[in-house]
Amino acid sequence: MTNHLAGPVLVLLDHAPDGTLRAPVLELLTLGRRLGSVHGVWLGAEGPGGDVLAALGAYGVDVVDVLDLGGADARLTPVVADALADLSAALGAAALLLTSSFDNKEVAGRLGVRSGAGVVVDASDARVVDGRVVADKTVLAGTWTTSCAVRTPFAVVALKANSAQPEPVASPTQPAVVAHPVTLADDARQAVVVERQERTRSDRPALGEAQVVVVGGRGTDGDFSAVEELADVLGGAVGATRVATDEGWIGHDAQIGQTGVTIAPRLYIGAGVSGAVHHRGGMQASGVIVAVNSDPESPIFEIADLGIVGDLFTVLPQATQELRRIKAAQG
Amino acid sequence: MRIVVCVKHVPDIQSERSLQADGRMVRDGGDGTLNELDENAVEAALALVEEHGGEVVAVTVGPDDAVDAARRALQMGAEQAVHVLDDAIAGSDVFGTATVLAAVVRRLGDQESVDLVVTGMAGLDGLTSLLPSALATELGLPLLALAAEVRVEDGAVRVRRELDHATEVLEAPLPALVSVTDQANEPRYPNFKGIMAARKKPVDVLTLADLGIEPQSVGAAGARTEVLEAAARPPREDRVLVTDDGEAGLRLAAYLVENKLV
Numbered sequence: 001m002t003n004h005l006a007g008p009v010l011v012l013l014d015h016a017p018d019g020t021l022r023a024p025v026l027e028l029l030t031l032g033r034r035l036g037s038v039h040g041v042w043l044g045a046e047g048p049g050g051d052v053l054a055a056l057g058a059y060g061v062d063v064v065d066v067l068d069l070g071g072a073d074a075r076l077t078p079v080v081a082d083a084l085a086d087l088s089a090a091l092g093a094a095a096l097l098l099t100s101s102f103d104n105k106e107v108a109g110r111l112g113v114r115s116g117a118g119v120v121v122d123a124s125d126a127r128v129v130d131g132r133v134v135a136d137k138t139v140l141a142g143t144w145t146t147s148c149a150v151r152t153p154f155a156v157v158a159l160k161a162n163s164a165q166p167e168p169v170a171s172p173t174q175p176a177v178v179a180h181p182v183t184l185a186d187d188a189r190q191a192v193v194v195e196r197q198e199r200t201r202s203d204r205p206a207l208g209e210a211q212v213v214v215v216g217g218r219g220t221d222g223d224f225s226a227v228e229e230l231a232d233v234l235g236g237a238v239g240a241t242r243v244a245t246d247e248g249w250i251g252h253d254a255q256i257g258q259t260g261v262t263i264a265p266r267l268y269i270g271a272g273v274s275g276a277v278h279h280r281g282g283m284q285a286s287g288v289i290v291a292v293n294s295d296p297e298s299p300i301f302e303i304a305d306l307g308i309v310g311d312l313f314t315v316l317p318q319a320t321q322e323l324r325r326i327k328a329a330q331g
Numbered sequence: 332m333r334i335v336v337c338v339k340h341v342p343d344i345q346s347e348r349s350l351q352a353d354g355r356m357v358r359d360g361g362d363g364t365l366n367e368l369d370e371n372a373v374e375a376a377l378a379l380v381e382e383h384g385g386e387v388v389a390v391t392v393g394p395d396d397a398v399d400a401a402r403r404a405l406q407m408g409a410e411q412a413v414h415v416l417d418d419a420i421a422g423s424d425v426f427g428t429a430t431v432l433a434a435v436v437r438r439l440g441d442q443e444s445v446d447l448v449v450t451g452m453a454g455l456d457g458l459t460s461l462l463p464s465a466l467a468t469e470l471g472l473p474l475l476a477l478a479a480e481v482r483v484e485d486g487a488v489r490v491r492r493e494l495d496h497a498t499e500v501l502e503a504p505l506p507a508l509v510s511v512t513d514q515a516n517e518p519r520y521p522n523f524k525g526i527m528a529a530r531k532k533p534v535d536v537l538t539l540a541d542l543g544i545e546p547q548s549v550g551a552a553g554a555r556t557e558v559l560e561a562a563a564r565p566p567r568e569d570r571v572l573v574t575d576d577g578e579a580g581l582r583l584a585a586y587l588v589e590n591k592l593v
Contacts, residue, residue, distance in 0.1 A: 015536075016496070035491060036544075036557075063489070068349060075499070077464065077474070077476075078468075078473075078474060080362065081464075081468075092573060094530075099494040100494055100591040101494070101496075102476075102477060102494050103494050105459070105461060105464070106461050106463075106474065106476050107464075107587040108461060108464070109425070109460075109461035109463065109464025109465040109468070110464070110465065110467070110468045110474075111463045111554070112425070112426055112461065112467040113426065113429065113464055113469055115466065116555075117555070118424075118555030118556045119425070119426075119459075119461060119555070119556070120556060121459050121460070121461060122458070129534070134559065138564065139457070139458070140348045140349070140350070141344065142559060142564065143348070143563060143564055144333045144349070144350055144562065144563055144564060145561075145562055145564055146350070146354055146558050146560060146561045146562075147355070147558070147560040148533075148556045148557065148558050148559065149556065149557050149559050150555065150556050151554070151555055151557055152555045153557060158333070187471050187473075190472075190473030190503050190504070191473040191474060191475055191501050191502065191503035191507070192501070192502055192503070193332065193338050193500070194489065194500040194501065194502045195499065195502060196497050196498070196499045196500070197497060197498045197499075197500070199496055199497055203382070206495075206496075208495055218384060226510050234587075234593065236590075245538075249419070252493060252514060253493055258344075258453070258455065258458060259368065259452060259453070259513045261495070265586070266592065267592045277344050277345060278344075281344075283457070288584070288590060289567070290583065290587075290593060292579075292583075296572075296574070300338045300574055302572060303567060304567075304572075305567055305569070305570055305581070306570075306571050306572070306573075306577045306586050307570065307571065307572040307573070308572075308573055308574075308582070308583060309563055309573070309574040310573060310574065310575025310579045313474075314580065315575055315578065315579045315580045315583065316573070316580065318578075318579070318580020318581060318583075318584075319580040319583040319584045319587075321580075321582070322584035322585075323584050324592060326584065326588060326593070327593075
């Protein structure tokens with residue numbers, strides 16, 4: 001079978017400090033099953049909890065590899081990369097899938113050097129063609145799409161959130177749990193984490209993972225209330241442009257763009273966003289793009305499926321109110 | 332302190348950028364520029380040298396035009412530059428580029444020790460942000476990536492960085508590799524004096540042979556991925572532009588319902 005990889009497909013099981021899986025991991029597991037036999041990789045000797053194991057079985061994981069880092073700091077990306085390099089060599093892995101977060105891309109860069117893997121980051125799909133892993137990605141601020149084949153026996157692919165629709169398997173597996181001690185070279189621990197502050201989890205979905213993102217730009221003039229209310233009625237996340245974060249209207253972690261968070265939600269709504277090229281680079285892969293801006297010359301209208309020339313402070317609240325009414329009517 | 336800054340010449344992101352059939356970037360548009368995010372790297376290096384003494388060496392890899400990126404760094408205040416120019420480098424992936432840059436850093440280190448390597452957070456062409464991590468690994472240096480703030484004190488470097496789920500402070504002894512974000516600083520513009528001084532500064536041009544690198548290990552021949560297809564994304568169809576007549580919010584709500592986005 002040329003469309004299935006012979007070696008195991010590793011999926012890095014990103015999880016929150018409380019041990020719960022990050023949402024995009026289920027997408028990776030769904031994609032991974034199409035490539036071959038899926039091994040979930042859990043960092044930390046304690047292993048996943050019972051709920052997580054059940055979820056992994058529901059998504060067709062064959063084996064969970066639990067890596068005991070011997071007390072090394074799993075928050076350091078070289079530690080993670082070296083542990084994955086060891087494991088992939090030991091198992092003869094054909095591919096590793098991980099979410100395209102900032103820290104996972106650091107992991108991928110080191111892993112590429114350590115294991116000789118070909119690496120594709122910010123991918124939107126992965127499949128096997130003639131025995132090779134092929135990954136799709138959009139480039140040049142979302143204006144081009146490419147398909148890249150990995151030429152090495154071990155492929156590392158970092159996938160953006162919302163790359164696949166998570167689908168459980170028809171009959172759940174009972175994953176075998178295998179512990180692996182990891183011996184790390186000293187140079188993986190040269191840097192140390194002096195301080196770390198987990199971002200406070202709001203009730204809204206995480207920006208990089210949300211299906212719906214409502215974004216405020218310069219046109220909000222610092223008042224994000226209309227943006228937030230629309231996001232909440234849609235169950236979405238709130239994002240911002242570089243201008244809005246630089247002005248201090250909202251935290252830097254909300255910035256969407258080439259140097260901020262890259263998003264590809266089903267629905268993007270930009271309010272008072274002009275659509276500068278930096279911003280477009282971070283959101284142009286979104287499914288449906290809606291823009292509300294009072295300036296009809298805004299470049300974002302060139303890429304919007306629905307463009308509304310109007311004042312966001314009247315258009316957004318009216319939409320929010322109408323959506324609330326519809327939801328209430330639906331009960 | 333002796334600081335090496337890696338700089339890249341990229342197509343201006345405000346220009347019309349495109350790919351060739353083999354997926355390589357069209358780089359002969361004549362509107363190339365120093366990668367904007369590398370200006371932050373140069374600025375960070377210059378600020379550290381101004382505080383602690385020493386010099387900044389700019390390194391670039393690429394065809395003839397690439398020297399413009401190094402020139403810009405010299406105009407901003409770097410003391411000298413290295414340009415690795417070799418046809419066999421064309422089509423390198425990030426690992427080929429890291430191999431070449433690592434060889435340059437080692438060569439510079441043989442002359443006089445290198446305390447810090449600084450890069451931008453990403454190249455605005457490929458935008459993979461893999462290079463800092465790959466280069467640090469090649470050099471065996473601690474990696475402190477995505478610094479929004481960099482401090483050097485008592486032989487150690489400390490950075491503050493924002494990740495997807497947390498804010499962190501990382502510390503490592505020198506020598507180390509730091510990548511900086513565009514939050515790290517406001518890059519200076521070269522002034523007239525800087526532009527005139529840059530004309531007299533040395534740019535050392537090196538080939539792969541000078542660096543002892545086998546040509547087939549880098550470039551398209553050594554690349555670990557290959558682009559099978561590259562296509563300009565078709566324009567969005569059925570775009571609708573309306574002007575608010577007092578009911579655009581209702582129209583927006585209806586649009587979301589019709590398209591099953593609620």
